[in-house]
Amino acid sequence: MRRRATRRRTRRGQIQVAALPLSGRDAPALRAQGGRPRHGHLARALANALIVIGILCLLDVVVTMLWQEPLTAIYASIQQGELHGALKRLEERAPSSALAAQLALAHDERARIALLAARLEASAKSGTAVGEIDIPRIGVSFALVKGTGNEELEEGPGIYWRGEYPQSHFPGSGGITAIAGHRTTFLAPFRHVEELRPGDQIIITMPYARFLYRVRRTRVVAPEDVAAVMHPGGGVRLVLSSCNPPFSAAQRILIDAGLASVTPLGAARSFVQSLIARSAPSSALGRALKLPPATPTAHI
Numbered sequence: 001m002r003r004r005a006t007r008r009r010t011r012r013g014q015i016q017v018a019a020l021p022l023s024g025r026d027a028p029a030l031r032a033q034g035g036r037p038r039h040g041h042l043a044r045a046l047a048n049a050l051i052v053i054g055i056l057c058l059l060d061v062v063v064t065m066l067w068q069e070p071l072t073a074i075y076a077s078i079q080q081g082e083l084h085g086a087l088k089r090l091e092e093r094a095p096s097s098a099l100a101a102q103l104a105l106a107h108d109e110r111a112r113i114a115l116l117a118a119r120l121e122a123s124a125k126s127g128t129a130v131g132e133i134d135i136p137r138i139g140v141s142f143a144l145v146k147g148t149g150n151e152e153l154e155e156g157p158g159i160y161w162r163g164e165y166p167q168s169h170f171p172g173s174g175g176i177t178a179i180a181g182h183r184t185t186f187l188a189p190f191r192h193v194e195e196l197r198p199g200d201q202i203i204i205t206m207p208y209a210r211f212l213y214r215v216r217r218t219r220v221v222a223p224e225d226v227a228a229v230m231h232p233g234g235g236v237r238l239v240l241s242s243c244n245p246p247f248s249a250a251q252r253i254l255i256d257a258g259l260a261s262v263t264p265l266g267a268a269r270s271f272v273q274s275l276i277a278r279s280a281p282s283s284a285l286g287r288a289l290k291l292p293p294a295t296p297t298a299h300i
Helices: 027-034 038-066 070-092 097-105 109-123 226-230 275-279 284-289
Strands: 003-009 015-021 129-135 140-146 177-180 201-206 209-221 238-244 251-264
Touching: 070 129, 070 140, 097 109, 109 209, 109 251, 201 238, 209 226, 209 238, 226 251
Parallel strands: 177 238
Antiparallel strands: 003 015, 129 140, 129 201, 201 209, 209 251, 238 251
């Protein structure tokens, strides 16, 4: 049992100190006088932790306002690296025999581009790499993914495809190509699209062709106005879409662009690079098409 000290005066005026038992009710008082309670240390540690968390949250807000949200930027940066690797493998993939036959029968590069665009749009899975977008004016260079859902846009800008909106197609298929991207999170690819001016270049590179567009105008519409995206009119072939203003979904900003030029790539460049021309020029179809022998190559 703990003891407490008491004082008493003797006949000669001297003070004697005696130790008496210390009850449980006296312990808190003694700790209040000379010691520090254990829960005081815990409270101080908790307070310090809350201060640190508050400072980090404030820094996150400041960095997001001045640049972009840093945590999602790290995630998206990792995803972009993986997407570029997947895109390279896609570009090196040889076409199937059936596709190669169709390419050989296509009468010109435009037909081959349309065929390859439709095939890629139908076969690619949502969220996978399908191309690249470059906008020199605002320093944008990202891998493109198929789809515009939340998960897809966390990886990078996404192409609306006909499964989401029937009016939007991959470049080269004809009609409108609509692309969505974030403005404040996940590397914020479309953070500065409002700075684009008429005539600025937007370059979309797909495995089968490179498409050069030039900006025509900027519009701000209601977020639910799908028709404004899919039916822009005026010869527009590309529409970039994002939330407006930054940090808000109250509106939607649209960048309309017209197609300036198309450069065939890979299998769209020439049908003599097709699988039939490389491996079976003496087949019945090869003889009918008068396909010359060609050196095998893995890149088409």
